[in-house]
Amino acid sequence: MQNEFEPTEGEGEQTEAIDTVVMLPNDTTATDIADGCREAALTFINESKHWGKAELGMWLTGTYSALTQHGAKEPGQVWPVPLLRDIDARLIDRIMESARTEIFETLALISRDGSASFVLRALIAGAVIRCEDGQREPAWAPTGEPTRLAERVLSLFAVDYLARPGDYESELTICMQCETVAFDGMAKTRGCSHGMQHSALAPRRHSTMPYPPLGA
Ligand SMILES: [Zn+2]
Secondary structure: OOOOHOOOOOOOOOOOOOOOEEEOOOOOOHHHHHHHHHHHHHHHHHHHOEEEEEHHHHHHHHHHHHOOOOOOOOOOOOOOOOHHHOOHHHHHHHHHHHHHHHHHHOOOHHHHOOOOHHHHHHOOOOOOEEEEOOOOOEEEEOOOOOOHHHHHHHHHHHHHHHHHHHHHHOOOOEEOOOOOEEEHHHHHHHHHHHHHHHHHHHOOOOOOOOOOOOOO
């Protein structure tokens, strides 16, 4: 019998999968990750209407990929971004636009009735993972698991929400007219002043990146 190479049932199985809580590096706190997630998510929602393939690619392979390193199943593995180069620019535009619409509608639900079911969905889908920081305090991190752009961005908002849900009640400001999302308690109280505020909220253009011609 050559069975000795096969693991005996019940043996060698319990060493794995016990207490596999992801530990953050000592100098990284839950707030650090939430800050990064909020900034990256706001960058997408507020600036991507001016983006082309190049900017989306940079966001995915740079900002987003870096944020998912802590929660990734295999740390160090860069999330495999599809070859954006080979995808029609108009399709990229449509994907970004529909992602923005979905994200606006999801965030608007929080403003309207406090529903943050997208956070639960992100957790169930494995888009967000619970971890612990150096002080063994609970923290949350995006995993990079989602395959849809909207879900990737929403996973970043979900991490931020889990770290400080109160901000979403008292500061989250959405203006469909300006197509902007901000955390601004003042604006939430007085309402968006649209054009007046627009220059302050206008995206900073990255002048080094040429914008690919539409429909190229
Ligand atoms: Zn506005």
